Each structure stands twice: as C-alpha cells, then as structure tokens.
Amino acid sequence: MALSSDPTRFTIADARDALAGKQISATELAQAHITALTAATALNAFITETPDRALSAAETSDARIAAGEARPLEGIPLAIKDLFCTKGVRTTAASRILDNFFPTYESTVTQNLWDAGALMLGKTNLDEFAMGSSNETSYFGPVINPWRARGRNEDLVPGGSSGGSATAIAAHLALGATGTDTGGSIRQPAAVTGIVGLKPTYGRCSRWGAVAFASSLDQAGPMTRTVRDAAIMLKVMAGHDPKDSTSVDTPVPDYEAALNTGVKGLRVGIPKEYRIDGMPEEMDALWQRGVDWLKAQGAEIVDVSLPHTKYALPAYYIVAPAEASSNLARYDGVRYGHRAAGVSDLIGLYERTRAEGFGREVRRRIMIGTYVLSAGYYDAYYLRAQKIRTLIARDFTQAFQQCDVLLTPATPSAAFGIGSKTSDPVSMYLNDVFTVTVNLAGLPGMSVPAGLSQDGLPLGLQIIGKAFDEETVLRAGRAIETAAGFNAQPQSWWRTA
Amino acid sequence: MSEAGNNSKLLNGATGKWEVVIGLEVHAQVASKAKLFSGAATAFGAAPNSQVSLIDAALPGMLPVINRFCVEQAVRTGLGLKAKINLHSVFDRKNYFYPDLPAGYQISQYKQPVVGEGEIFVDMPGGETITVGIERLHLEQDAGKSIHDQHPDYTYLDLNRAGVALMEIVSRPDLRSSEEAAAYLRKLRAILRYLGTCDGNMDEGSMRADVNVSVRRPGDPLGTRCEIKNVNSMRFVQQSVDYEARRQIDLIEAGGTIKQETRLFDSRTGETRPMRSKEEAHDYRYFPDPDLLPLTFEQAWVDELARSLPELPDEKKARFIQAGLSPYDASVLVAEKEATDYFEAMVAAGAETKAAANWLSNEYFGRLNKAGMGIGEGPISPQAAGAIVWMVIDKTISSRGAKDLTDIVWHEGGDPRAIVESRGLKQVSDESAIEAAVAAVMSANPDKCEEVKAKPKAAAWFVGQVMKSTGGKANPQTVNAILRRRLGLPEDG
Incomplete structure (x- = not known):
C-alpha cells in the first residue's frame, strides 16, 4: 500500500495500519491534524479546538502501541460534533444558550470512541441544536464548504446540521467525525462535501449525553472519507446502553468484515416516488449511473413504490418541532446556561433568556412545535403526522419484501451559496426531502460520494437498508464507492500559512 | 349509592337543601429508595439538593430510565384497589414552565394509565358502608420545591423531590360529605400502608390530595366544580370541603355562579381562595414521551403479584368478625395498619381475640388518646399487652387487677408476669x-x-x-x- 507522505490524507484504515507498522506515531498523526485545523480557521468548522487534549491522548496511544496493547481506534484523531456532551470540554450545541456550558459527563457514543483509543481534536460547528440544513443557524457563525464551484470564489454551505464535521473530513482536518442525523443531518452534509455519512438504525447508537433535538428521530453516526472507515467507526460507536431506553440490545456485527462480500444477487430497489419535479437532470443521471454500477456488479434492480413519500416532509416538520419544543424547555436560564441579566420577574426571565439564547430558526421550530401540540390542534397535526409516520414505515416494510436495499439520490442538488436560502425556510427544508423518510421509519441510510456536478461540486447517492441491517447498506455503499472511483478533492484555498 | 343521596348528608341553605359532591385526586409517594426515572435517593429531610442526579436536574442529553420497582408498587396498589391492570400503558410529557420543574415537563401518564377502574369500601361511623369508585391510578414524577422565604429578592430551589415517584389515584365523584371524604382518604391510606406501597405520612408530604368540590340540588346534574390543591391532612380535607361547600351554596343562593377554578386551602384561616381560573389554565401539550418505551407486562407477572399481596383491611375485618369481634370493633382495629399489627402481635403472644380487642378499646386506646400518642409510640409492647390479657383469661388476675397492672406497665414498664408475682396482684379465688x-x-x-x-x-x-x-x-x-x-x-x- 502506498501511503501518502501527508498523514492528513490517510483514511482511518490507513492510519491504523501505519500506526501498527510504526510508520508514524500517534503524536505525529495528531500533530499533523492540529496543524491542518489551525490553518483552516477560515472554514469555521470547529467551535472548540482541543489540541492539548489530543496530544496528551496521543502520548497514551503511543505507549499502548509500544506495549502491544493497541485498541481498535488507537491514536485515531477525530472531530466531535458539538452536540455530544464531553466531560470538562465546553459543549454548546452551537447555541448562545449553552455558550458556556461544561458538562460533568461524557456521552456514551464519545466514551465508546475514547475507550477504543480514539482522540479528540475538537468540537465541530453545527446548526444551532442541529436545526438546519446549511450550518447557517449556528450562534458561532456559518461553516464554509471547502468545495467551490469550478472557477468561482463564492462561499458555499457545507450542508447541515453536521456541517462542521463534514467540512472537517472533506478538508482533511480529522480522519473521522461524529454526526447526528434527525432528518438528514449526517447524509445531506456528507453528500454536498463529498464524503461518506452513515445514519444507523434508530436505537443502534445510544442517545445518552447527546443534546436532544427530536428524541424519536435523533441518531448518531460516523462521517468519514471511505465506506470502510464508516464501518470501522460504527462498530465502536454502536451498542446497547442501559441509560437509553430506546437503544436496542442486539449484537454489533463486524461491519468491516461485511464489506468485501460484494453485491452479486443483491436486490436493489428503486423507489419511483423519489423522482421528484424540479430535480436537476445531472442528479437524475447520477442516480442512473448508480443503478448501472450495481447492476454491473451483479445486483438485481427492482422497481418499488413508497406511496406515502410525499407526506414525509410535512410529517417530519410536525413531529420534529413538536419534540424539540418540549426537549428545549429545559433551557430556561434557571440552572445552567445563558440567563438574561436584569430581569426581576419569572415570566420576564423565561422570555428574555430564551429570546436572547435561541436563534431565529430554533425559535421558529419551538413555536411550530408548541402550536402543533396545543389543545385543539394536536389531533389535526401531531396525531396525523404520527399516522403518516406509521404509513411511511409500512411502505418501507412492503418495499423490503421485494428488495434488500434501496438506492436514491441523497440530496436534490449540490451545495448552494451561503445566504441563498436563509430567507425561505421552506426551500431550506426541501433539502431533506430524500432523507427524512429514513428517520421517520427509523431505518439505516448512508450517503456515498458518487460524482461531481457540472459545476464541479460533489453529489451523493443514498442507500437505505432494513432495520439493523447496516451490513448490507455498507456492502452496497462499498460497491458504489468502488465503481464511482470518487477521488476529487477540494482546492486548499482556505489554508493560511 | 342513590342519586339523591342520603338525606342526612344534605346541607341546609337559605333556599333549601343542597348536596355536596366530592372527588379526590390523591398523590401518594411510592415507597421507593430511588426516584421514578433516576437512581437518586428519596430520603425525607436530606440537605437541600443533595439527592439530585443529572437526570433530575435535566442536564442536556440526559434520559429517563424507568424504575421497575416503582412500576411493581403501582401494579400492587392497583390490585389492592381491585382495579383493572393495564398491560400496556404509556408515559406522556406534561409541558409547563416552572423553576422547580427542571425539564420544563413532567413525565406522567395521560391517556393510557397503568391502572384503570377499581373501588374502595369505606365504613362510616354510623355503620353505613359506602362504595367509592376509583377512576384510575397513574405514575408520575414529583416536582422540586420552590422556597420563597429565604431571601427578599430570590427564590431558592430544592430539587430533592424532583423526579420522586408518585401514584396519582383519582376517585369518582362518589363522596357526599366532608366526613366521607376524610374517611375515604383514611381508608385509602390504610390500604397503601397494608400494601407497603406508600408510607402515607401526610406531614412529610408522602400523601396529599386535590379535592374537587361542587354542590347541587338533590337529583340535579353535577354542578361546576372547584379544585382545592394540595391538601395535606385528613382534618384539612374535612375543613376545606366544609368551607368550600358553604361558599358555593352561599354564592349560588346570592344569585352568583360558580366559576371553575383552582383554589388553595389556607389552614390558618380555614378558608379556600382562588389560585387560577380555567381561562388562565395551562395548556399542557401532552404527548407520548419519546425517550421512553410503552410500559408493557405479562398477565402472568400481574397474577404473581396478586398472589403475593398481603391481607388487606377488608379481608382482615371479615376474618376478625369471624373470630368473634363485633363489626364495629373489627373496623376500628383494621382502620390503622399499626393498630392491626399491634392487635395481631397480641394475639400471637397468647391473648384471646375478643379479650385482646376489649383490652385495646377499654384500656389502651383511651390512654393513648389522652397521652396524644399513636399506637406505635405507646409504652406497652404488644407482647406485654398479650400477657396481661392472657392472665385475665386464665384467672391469674381479675379485670380490676388488669387495670392496675396496665397502669403499672404503662408508667414503669417491666414484664407483666413478674410484676404480678412481685406485687402480689394474683387474683384470690380461695x-x-x-x-x-x-x-x-x-x-x-x-x-x-x-x-x-x-x-x-x-x-x-x-x-x-x-x-x-x-x-x-x-x-x-x-x-x-x-x-x-x-x-x-x-x-x-
């Protein structure tokens, strides 16, 4: 294997081998990434950087490697979405209301990563409370996509909400990152930054210690440069957690081992409802290429129908805000977080604290959520949305009687310009049209980079699997990855010396 | 119970007779060492905020995990109330803002409670037994405590109670007098104590009642009700109903109408006063808590709990009557678990059933009342009491001697048999x-x-x-x- 001389060009798998073969030390690996992210402040990918912590963990890793006690992710530098609570390290959810919050506890998912030897470079930027599809709602400012359209200097969004994590991977600031996905927040930014993003089955990874957006939809997952790296990270992140009643007690398979079994005989469903009006022709063409790639590797292509797809987005924008309006009630200025100054009455304290602490999009969703749960509206909105959710889940169950995975576009378009959709929330919400169905049904879905748009921007394809069948999703993803041979890289325009 | 009710329970107004209609929502703290959704302790009287977990304080990313023991106690209570146990129930969030409610919502059960309909039989002093319907029992979290009197400008919070498991037990509006309301609460408390599912200590807040009161002309449909919140003693239940019924009657008779509202009982003045009206009532935006799975269990598990239930007051009373006690004595003895336990310990120590009951009502209860003691605090152990009664039966001492002996043991303690010997109290039959x-x-x-x-x-x-x-x-x-x-x-x- 020919290793790059620049360790930030490694995959996780490469780094694992290089560390094991003593070709590089964990400290060198960490230092290379610290240098890269220090030079990338223009991207605004990190809210908090933790270089000292990374270097001290790298020292431990080097000692373990020397002693022959390396763990599965020993010495692998990661970026952590700032929605995961990290003990003693500021955790903001990109909100002013948690501007200065230092948890005394570690989320289960990050603890699993540290227990496996990984180290943290810092906490990545995101849409405030993970509410957004462009990373523009962050209190800490927007993240800039490392990609630019061919021949243009316009700043583009990295997608959202895990835009900081996506950017960190695409710009080679970390080997892997954690994301969370409530309606597409891993897969959509992965698609528009040209990386792999996997949202596991609901219940596969613990939600304990991850700041909640919409509890019945939130799920943590890996964001990486290769499908293999996603498999490696998921193996460590996943698992039953008694502290999360919705996490599922089912064995975690060796995902990496499943990668090389190929897709011969795999039945791949193509849902006709995902062919939506106004989708760019190039997206459609990419989808067709994906079909051809899989067919060429021996997969069987099946046309399927998911008839309730068109109701998914409205249902999602009822259920998610409803849960969010309740989940975010705890940010009241009483016990921790931002508190408005100079207020002497209780209602005033709540109103001022929350008006100052939450940004526009979060306030909008709290109000939508409060409205749809109100007496007299509950049945018309929340209850109907839940019924739609049941129908969408049933669509998938029926489709999976004819096929093993589904192949769809990941997003309706490539990355768009900063500020181009902020004034029209509905056009912003439409970015999630291919991804929200998967959250509503609780299924695993993965976005894999598959090509470039005419403007030279990355586009992704999505593979959707049966519940707890991440192995097949990864297998199909690996087949797309191999066929696509996607190796384009963004120009390093952001680098400062 | 007849719609018009018993005539003697009616209240007199200036324009005729009125019937008062009462229903109770009782909050009973589950006797559990840990909270409903966290492992934090629940001991009474601990230093403020010393029993608060990250979950109770609603820190970001914290998730509730149901305490199985509390669920078991709720099901056992349901069985004790002869109620329907729902094998599938759901936890909902009740959303409202208040500083002592850290998450901004209370986890409760709204549409699908763990326990459905049941009933309680309540013996009234006149000999009447009334049947009170139980509408439901559900599990929910308690809130913390806001303390307003420690500082002129600030309110302090103690979150020790936040998250403590409560059973809310809702009665049907089957009660027709303040005495019935108090007697119902007493009976409910006895059942909970027999089951051991709630300690029933009202002065520690382990049990408190929201009292719904309305009045109507006998035979009329139900009137508009007012809810008196958080009444924390039997006496206050009785006083608050008396005051509230009279207030409503006076208001209607003066041409006014009752406004549905929440009221507070002021134990200093014995009056109720408005807290908030229906118009200002919260919209709680109930919805199923997505952090928790529905609560489901097998009928076999419920059956197993039913088999292991202890003997409850009604069954005990029937057994005592069978053993020769009068229905009155039997109901007095079973009314308080401590009295029953004492009585049964006496019988176990050798006292004959009827004689033991007589000694309790003729000798001991009066002394305890006079001394202001509960039966658990009295100076005579049930074993000593059993020995006294046993010596009367076998004619070792006379009933007069028993009185004297009781006095001696009350004041000085000691083994009754040894006292009889040493003080020459033996009955002379020569x-x-x-x-x-x-x-x-x-x-x-x-x-x-x-x-x-x-x-x-x-x-x-x-x-x-x-x-x-x-x-x-x-x-x-x-x-x-x-x-x-x-x-x-x-x-x-």
Missing part, C-alpha cells in the same frame, strides 16, 4: 379468705346491710369495698356469690 373479707366488710357496715336487703342493686357497693380491702386481688365473681348468699339475695341472672 373462698375462705374471701368469706373473711366479706364478713369483715359486713360487720363494719350493718346499716348498709339493711339497705342492700331492701335495694339489691346496692350490692355493688359491697363488692367494691371487698375488692378494695383485698387490694383488687379477690375474684369479683366469687365475692359477688358469697355476698349474695350471706345477705340472702337471689343469684345474679
């Missing part, structure tokens, strides 16, 4: 000794002898004198028989 004592009293009171011959009822005076002269040791029946023979009176019937 006829010659009693003959001598009777003769002595007769010869000292010749005029009384004549009096008694004319008025045989006065013989009791002689019995008393003989008992006195023998230091209470003479067998009173023997004294009576000898006296009657000597005075030439007929034998007692």
